[in-house]
Amino acid sequence: MNHDHIISAKQLSRADIEAVLDRAAEFAADPSAWGDRHENALLGLLFFEPSTRTKMSFTAAIKRLGGDVVDMGTVESSSVKKGESLADTVRVVEGYADALVLRHPSEGSAKMASEFVDAPLINGGDGAGQHPTQTLLDLYTIRENAGFEDLTIGIMGDLKYGRTVHSLAHALTNVDARQHFVSPESLRLPRSVRYDLHEEGASIREHTELDTVLSELDVLYVTRIQRERFPDESEYRAVAGEYQIDTETLEAAKDDLTVMHPLPRVDEIAHDIDGTDHARYFQQAHNGVPVRMALLDILLGGDR
Amino acid sequence: MSDHELRVSKIRDGTVIDHIAGGQALNVLAILGVDAASGDTVSVAMDVPSDRLGTKDIVKVEGRELSQDEVDVLSLIAPAATINIVRDFDVVEKHRVESPEEVVGVLSCPNRHCITTGDEPVDTRFDVLGDGIRCQYCETIVREEIADHIVVG
Numbered sequence: 352m353n354h355d356h357i358i359s360a361k362q363l364s365r366a367d368i369e370a371v372l373d374r375a376a377e378f379a380a381d382p383s384a385w386g387d388r389h390e391n392a393l394l395g396l397l398f399f400e401p402s403t404r405t406k407m408s409f410t411a412a413i414k415r416l417g418g419d420v421v422d423m424g425t426v427e428s429s430s431v432k433k434g435e436s437l438a439d440t441v442r443v444v445e446g447y448a449d450a451l452v453l454r455h456p457s458e459g460s461a462k463m464a465s466e467f468v469d470a471p472l473i474n475g476g477d478g479a480g481q482h483p484t485q486t487l488l489d490l491y492t493i494r495e496n497a498g499f500e501d502l503t504i505g506i507m508g509d510l511k512y513g514r515t516v517h518s519l520a521h522a523l524t525n526v527d528a529r530q531h532f533v534s535p536e537s538l539r540l541p542r543s544v545r546y547d548l549h550e551e552g553a554s555i556r557e558h559t560e561l562d563t564v565l566s567e568l569d570v571l572y573v574t575r576i577q578r579e580r581f582p583d584e585s586e587y588r589a590v591a592g593e594y595q596i597d598t599e600t601l602e603a604a605k606d607d608l609t610v611m612h613p614l615p616r617v618d619e620i621a622h623d624i625d626g627t628d629h630a631r632y633f634q635q636a637h638n639g640v641p642v643r644m645a646l647l648d649i650l651l652g653g654d655r
Numbered sequence: 656m657s658d659h660e661l662r663v664s665k666i667r668d669g670t671v672i673d674h675i676a677g678g679q680a681l682n683v684l685a686i687l688g689v690d691a692a693s694g695d696t697v698s699v700a701m702d703v704p705s706d707r708l709g710t711k712d713i714v715k716v717e718g719r720e721l722s723q724d725e726v727d728v729l730s731l732i733a734p735a736a737t738i739n740i741v742r743d744f745d746v747v748e749k750h751r752v753e754s755p756e757e758v759v760g761v762l763s764c765p766n767r768h769c770i771t772t773g774d775e776p777v778d779t780r781f782d783v784l785g786d787g788i789r790c791q792y793c794e795t796i797v798r799e800e801i802a803d804h805i806v807v808g
């Protein structure tokens with residue numbers, strides 16, 4: 352893999368993806384065995400909006416590799432508060448660290464920031480834009496549970512605003528997955544995403560009901576439908592209720608269906624699914640650490 | 656020689672942009688960054704009857720030969736435009752605008768959450784698609800009313 356920065360899952364080829372996932376699998380087999388891999392490496396954390404889990408996961412990853420973090424802290428306590436541009440902030444902080452993670456509310460912020468630094472920069476989420484490490488851990492979980500060959504996946508919930516969905520759908524075109532999108536009409540995939548998938552020659556189908564495809568699926572990826580997308584509570588309740596699943600719903604599914612969710616969930620996956628073999632969402636969250644270890648390892652020159 | 660061709664050939668040296676869709680002349684000037692402040696001598700003919708376009712606008716910029724890169728951006732709002740390079744009252748080169756691969760700095764991104772709309776030292780960059788343009792930073796696609804996003808002045 353030859354990338355200076357990780358900005359979008361779109362920049363990754365199938366070979367890149369497999370290289371990251373293979374490395375992640377090595378790390379996952381014994382996460383505590385790599386403490387001398389990148390001794391003293393420093394990862395700069397630039398979180399312009401709170402995302403405790405992403406931050407914890409990156410921190411765990413660099414520490415498992417023997418390194419440590421230098422953390423900008425909250426925006427309130429930094430120079431940004433005084434009106435410093437992002438371009439200036441990253442150029443200063445790059446001097447403090449060997450690699451950077453940026454989380455920022457503006458779309459395109461990671462791409463822009465990467466144009467101002469030489470240190471490898473990883474996009475930890477740019478507003479409604481990209482979140483490539485989430486995509487990679489999703490792919491890792493899919494490969495581990497269902498494999499990439501002859502894969503049929505259903506992606507359900509808020510497909511309009513859910514950036515994890517857009518990025519995952521794009522990445523899945525690399526493995527020629529059959530993709531079914533299940534959502535209310537008002538929350539279907541946006542035009543720009545459909546355009547992209549179309550350009551990639553992806554096999555996609557859109558549905559308003561899960562019933563029509565459930566029995567074909569190897570993986571069901573569920574996302575949250577947010578209250579604020581609807582004008583009033585009753586409309587939200589009526590629509591959201593259509594896209595909740597429980598063990599009864601899954602009676603029509605394959606026995607080895609893998610159910611995923613980027614978490615946190617509210618009530619779109621009933622708790623009675625948690626104890627079944629379908630439930631893979633906590634494992635999915637845990638996979639964030641070895642996957643981020645793998646990316647950091649590659650960017651820090653682990654394969655020298 | 657028809658009337659308007661006479662008019663077109665009247666500048667001594669410079670560039671004449673012909674066959675601009677009626678009403679787009681001022682947007683053409685904005686895209687080219689040509690105005691009083693730039694020191695260029697500019698004349699504009701608006702709503703000239705045209706067989707091809709119904710009405711068309713014509714822009715003449717004196718003393719300056721616009722490069723192909725400069726004028727290709729015009730293809731976004733004036734796809735039928737023709738470019739005449741004039742030296743010593745003669746049209747020495749005549750070509751059409753071609754769609755560029757990308758447009759840098761001319762347009763603003765309509766997505767208010769895009770990093771390029773903040774106070775950052777960065778030019779906007781758009782990829783030109785078959786039927787629109789796409790921000791290279793936030794990936795927003797603009798298909799209609801591209802002229803509305805021209806950064807003026």
Ligand SMILES: [Zn+2]
Nearest residue numbers: 764769790793
């Ligand atoms: Zn943009």
